[in-house]
Amino acid sequence: MARAATTSDVFNAVAEPRRRQILILLLDRERPVTEIVQAIRLDQPSVSKHLRVLHEVGLVRMRRNGRHKLYQTRADGIRPLHEWASTFERYWSSQLLRVKQRAEQMAQPDQKKSTIHKEKE
């Protein structure tokens, strides 16, 4: 399986770069599909599919206007993501913790340097 159980939650929806693009584009005002197609340089069916995903997880609203369907970002839908990320906030904002961890590493000099990811702190 390519991505477990909850295939369509907010986390999955924003994992796709094109969808993040669309969300930013539709943040300030509503736009018809054609305008989105032009803006993000993707064919219309693909855009419609992304919009469907975004709509299903509540990240965009849509209203019909004549022959057009106007989409707009529902910023509210981002809140779960924001709140989840906020859980980590006090850890990265804590200099003390970082110092503590540094000290622990100092006390364990027999570690191997990671070749994959270099520590940024």
Place this chain on the structure above:
Amino acid sequence: MARAATTSDVFNAVAEPRRRQILILLLDRERPVTEIVQAIRLDQPSVSKHLRVLHEVGLVRMRRNGRHKLYQTRADGIRPLHEWASTFERYWSSQLLRVKQRAEQMAQPDQKKSTIHKEKE
């Protein structure tokens, strides 16, 4: 393709529920792989693979301690996600905007109710 270009960025990493579980688990203190295996009820190879992904995108650090490898969340890695989500903050916190949108919808009563997603506002 199952997920475009940047297959392994932070957004993709946290799109996986198991990995979010691991990140929370490793937030307060470092733990060896075996302990993670027990905690999240997943086989060891799968856990190792998730840890690899998390390490590659900088969401966990690792240090060796004897035969054990101790993993811990690098909260700092969540910041890009948090900052991205914050972009939307002023939109959901703005009551005024919501009222404005409500007014626009009132002026356009010929819309169809979405059967997929019900507006929560």
Place this chain on the structure above:
DNA sequence: TTGACATATTCCCATATAGGAATGTTATCG
């Protein structure tokens, strides 16, 4: 060195899904 433990990697399979092409659907207008 041998054995045991801890972790990582490889191989395989099933599923999810992005994109493109073709087609279907819905609404407006003459």
Place this chain on the structure above:
DNA sequence: CGATAACATTCCTATATGGGAATATGTCAA
């Protein structure tokens, strides 16, 4: 009604990847 515009859906293909089994790698202890 018929044509057209605007979207949505379906079908297809290629790729990504999660989980499990088997295997490999690495480290310590005796």
